[in-house]
Amino acid sequence: MATLSSERVPVPRDRDNDYTREAARARQEFLRERTGADLEHVSSYSFDPSSLTGNIEQFVGVAQVPIGLAGPLLVNGEHAQGEFYVPLATAEGTLVASYNRGMRLLHEAGGVTTTIMADHMQRAPAFLFASAREAREFGDWLGQHFDEIKAAAESTTRSGRLQEIERYSAGRILFTRFNYTTGDAAGQNLTGKATQAACRWIKDHHGDIEHYFLESNFATDKKSSQVNMLRTRGKRVIAEATIPNELFHRIMRSDSGLMYRARQVSNLGGFMSGVNNNGAHSANGITAMFIATGQDAANVAESSAAFVYAELRPNGDYYYSVTIPSLIVATYGGGTGLATQRECLEMLDCYGKDKVRKFTEIVAATVLCGELSLGSAIVAEEWVEAHDLYGRNRP
Amino acid sequence: MATLSSERVPVPRDRDNDYTREAARARQEFLRERTGADLEHVSSYSFDPSSLTGNIEQFVGVAQVPIGLAGPLLVNGEHAQGEFYVPLATAEGTLVASYNRGMRLLHEAGGVTTTIMADHMQRAPAFLFASAREAREFGDWLGQHFDEIKAAAESTTRSGRLQEIERYSAGRILFTRFNYTTGDAAGQNLTGKATQAACRWIKDHHGDIEHYFLESNFATDKKSSQVNMLRTRGKRVIAEATIPNELFHRIMRSDSGLMYRARQVSNLGGFMSGVNNNGAHSANGITAMFIATGQDAANVAESSAAFVYAELRPNGDYYYSVTIPSLIVATYGGGTGLATQRECLEMLDCYGKDKVRKFTEIVAATVLCGELSLGSAIVAEEWVEAHDLYGRNRP
Amino acid sequence: MATLSSERVPVPRDRDNDYTREAARARQEFLRERTGADLEHVSSYSFDPSSLTGNIEQFVGVAQVPIGLAGPLLVNGEHAQGEFYVPLATAEGTLVASYNRGMRLLHEAGGVTTTIMADHMQRAPAFLFASAREAREFGDWLGQHFDEIKAAAESTTRSGRLQEIERYSAGRILFTRFNYTTGDAAGQNLTGKATQAACRWIKDHHGDIEHYFLESNFATDKKSSQVNMLRTRGKRVIAEATIPNELFHRIMRSDSGLMYRARQVSNLGGFMSGVNNNGAHSANGITAMFIATGQDAANVAESSAAFVYAELRPNGDYYYSVTIPSLIVATYGGGTGLATQRECLEMLDCYGKDKVRKFTEIVAATVLCGELSLGSAIVAEEWVEAHDLYGRNRP
């Protein structure tokens, strides 16, 4: 309930240690008094709040998001190999069932092949000069001093490695993209620190910079952009499979020919609507996995972009691929170490070091299953009707 | 851990009643055996699983996502008026603190003005004809039979109302957008059913339709698109404020002039990068509120689009607005009635009927606070340096 | 040659009558003296410069752009029916031959079916208010006062008719699109005048407008935009045909199956590259017709957008359609009345009143021929190789 008061009353905090059950309870009480809201469930959490340091401020309790289990998902990856049971945190009815059904289809089809094509996180500082000419010269200078800049950036991080500095000019500004590998972390923070250090070194060693901005909508953190769809932010990962039409008939009561026709229309619709994903609904599976496993779900903005490419083979087989150009995931840092989140990563054997590529592949494979499941459902009614019409369903 | 087996073992289900603690426990046990994962925390939930019917399948436990409390947020809306304490479910350190700081700034500036400009949810069936000419005639026919189509659509729903059918042609296909008001529900399901009914009526009454597709990437559910940024899916809501520079100095240790200069470069960067949001990070606040209050977080894909427009006034005041063209929210249905989710809506007095516009305004106001907080942080270092240089910070 | 002088010497003009051979000659002489350039050919023009009033300033001569003749083009339009010989002004070798070849293919296939789906030219004034709330109220007010606004707009024009005022909000600004039919003129000028008059009436009758801008990048004159691709600026016209594979084999030494496969990859490439046209090269034919017939070739920026949708039929027939969403053409006004330009329109029986829809259809049909011609060429080598391989080409 809204309260109208002349005096602004901030949320209570314990200045000594705010990460305790008591501090949380004080805030629950504060809310109860001010809004009348009962927090019976929000206040039911099973972990010690001290584990939240660095993850949240003014902790008051938890959202309990139900997790459904889908699987087994069969993955033929380079890092993920074999069967997985996938935790999906969602409140959207049928979502888990739909992905589960797609996993069955792909399991019978021999599994999902996954390939990571690129992997880099970036910060994108913009540098301002007297004119474009100095900006261009600075661009060359960046190339000449790459090693020193790399050393400055990497002095701040153990796992981040500067790979490349891309350059895009406009007016008297040079926009750059500092591309890093970031180990098992998503890397937004470490690349931020590293790039800040790099920029300070640059500013100290190049006399012509009028000003620089650490970010200027060219890495587009938490936003979807064509530059990231082209050049990748996070992982660029592809999931593919070729599915015999017999499986569509038997498992999905669908048909590859009908699905392919629908795909053509979806490609056109997507092109005309200016969408960032010509597929069906990859955000559903990605978001549900992100919430379950402690990924930053705000990255769904970026990670929901996708390119679908499909082929109907002469024998009715359906080749289907989904390319996720900017999947931002971690198996270390961020929310991955929280109580339930870590358990969900552990069910996939994906918690901690050297696991992020495995996790990436599992996410991509899950997405593919969801695409084919929804794609099947869309044409199922028609297929059943056609089937009945031609009598093939008769006993 | 991946298991390699020749036989596909599906997730166990209780065919009589799968929404029980026992059924969940059976799945926990199944996972423990197969993957070795301990689900101590995932299995700690405070509600009766029977409440999850219609929200999830193969329930195994919960993700406990920590909630931080930000506020008070002062809103001068048409539906939300006064102060609110806002629950943000996230694991990204500093997010709550940053929004909280922005809320303080805007509180001292007199609050955030919010305005809902448009409100409609859509399904976008595509109709296929022999040629474009029949498609055009069908477009006219849709206009002539709007009342009957509306009746067919609305026969399936109590709260959905068909407002308009937009038409976009390409080749022998007419893409349409069926725009509905949907009461307090987000409305994807009800518009799906209503449009399915409408399409059946249409197919029965128009002889030339070769085929129709209920969706073809023209409503772009769970995806970001220019058509939705232009025409709105969900709510189009604007949050605005004018902030005296003195408040930036005092509260944020920042400066409106520096922020405005950074904004210009961000506008250019965003235009060149092809981003769907020229602002800073609206997805952060939106996602955290979505998870806390039982919204479908996959809609962050769409809801993360935004248009920022700012003005530096001659006296240093900073006018700042953020327009969210496709904010998809509900206060009824979906995950809003789940245990913790409902409590979080209740803290805002936003649970249930006739509350969705109020909730919409609170989300938009929260977003504005986050934009100004991050926008301030980006230039704070520079401002402090400039300040020190000119001696104004000296005691 | 560049001349370096301290004094700025403007181009000479005859203040009494600048549209004479003498005035042109004075400028030729001026150029010859200053740059050494010989203008033998530029100064060879066959018309009286007095005919150029209103079309150009500081006339010095002409560009002679060679015209090639392609055809016969067979059109099954609603306005264009029968065969046409199409003038293409270009210096790109093979362009005319390629379109000519496509015209032969489509002629044998029974011609090109053309359909105009929409027709409106717009100006897009933006109105600024104290806040979004007044902007929203103004939007409603526009609807209530449409008839008066229409009267004010149409008082300035004989052929322009205001159809609709679209509204798009952001911050405290309401962007509008004033959509007009404009008879046989392209209509940029008349809609400019009409909308200026409408805006003045609006400003006089609505007290809350802080300011208005006659244009603000929302009609995107001379630029390509998603809003125009969706909502149409100029004509939205579709050209379609279904071509038997036998014709591809015989005339183009190509194959529908190979072309369709290439189309799939082009669709994906176009989606990923963020292109405004998933087809091949419609700008080539459009530009060549525009220059020949006195259209404003700068409109190629907008008119080059296109949506291609194709289907491979089970029998190998190839359905192919191209949708031009913003084709800006005229048969009256602008450059259409100039000496050679009028002759070129007359060859198509498209000069003057009530001809613009006919001309629109001819342009669209020409574009389709060019798409199929280039699409064939791209796979021809492969087809020939495959053909040779399998011995079918042997005598």
Place this chain on the structure above:
Amino acid sequence: MATLSSERVPVPRDRDNDYTREAARARQEFLRERTGADLEHVSSYSFDPSSLTGNIEQFVGVAQVPIGLAGPLLVNGEHAQGEFYVPLATAEGTLVASYNRGMRLLHEAGGVTTTIMADHMQRAPAFLFASAREAREFGDWLGQHFDEIKAAAESTTRSGRLQEIERYSAGRILFTRFNYTTGDAAGQNLTGKATQAACRWIKDHHGDIEHYFLESNFATDKKSSQVNMLRTRGKRVIAEATIPNELFHRIMRSDSGLMYRARQVSNLGGFMSGVNNNGAHSANGITAMFIATGQDAANVAESSAAFVYAELRPNGDYYYSVTIPSLIVATYGGGTGLATQRECLEMLDCYGKDKVRKFTEIVAATVLCGELSLGSAIVAEEWVEAHDLYGRNRP
């Protein structure tokens, strides 16, 4: 006039030599008989048709496009330095006058600074593999064999140099961009031939390629795309200037403050409309120069993209820049050697070898003048009114 006949009558050609006045006359006669069109002016051309070999087929005469002269344009480029009189071929009244006025403004402001930031033309073959994994390996292989591929490509051309092969993956396809420098030619043809040769070499030496396509909408020839706006096709050139407000007042009867406010709204409008150019009308000047100087005007589709970035300085000075990311120009080859076209290049001392960068800078500088001229006109009425109001215009 359309002719309806059962027999298709092709355009007459002289098989021995079709590039003669006689052959052209035969086609004129053919047209006259079939359409009744009189070609008095079209048939008035001043050059020998034999000069058209390689530029056009089925030549029938010329479009005489009037050229207006604007200038002097003062350029402070690296290749273009000093004053230029610019030929603009157009039939749009006021266009020449408007550019001329802008040139006067910029001349008094000290000229336009121009900088070429990047220069490459590309072909973009797509390679198809069994799966994404082979596509990725092929990408690495391309890097390892760059020197050999470069040699194969360059064996076909004297002036083209392969700089880089960019890679973008989706599904089982690797899209590439072969970037070349192309001397004074625009280079579409030479890069086509070179890339064809490179692809053949690649196909011969890499066993896994299932198929390749020489083009797949990833170089987007004759179309506007985000990838070209980011990565450049042709020249990336920037024109800049800083103009004292006194000059806006005196010459343009305009004001930098008003222009800057309008720019902000245009930036927002352009972002929301999804335009490829947030400026005013660069296509106007570019098209008029392209037609005059024998450039391929169909490239206006690509060359019309632009990024405008402006700053209002505290003293009222207006910094304004326009970045053209994909300006496709030549001073050699294509239509540049035709009779009038060559003369127009010669007026700028830009015909032939080693002139293309000079010409590029002149085009960019011209564009800037047009931007400021139209930008001034848009606010001029308001400025005059404000001026009158406050009495400053009184004698």
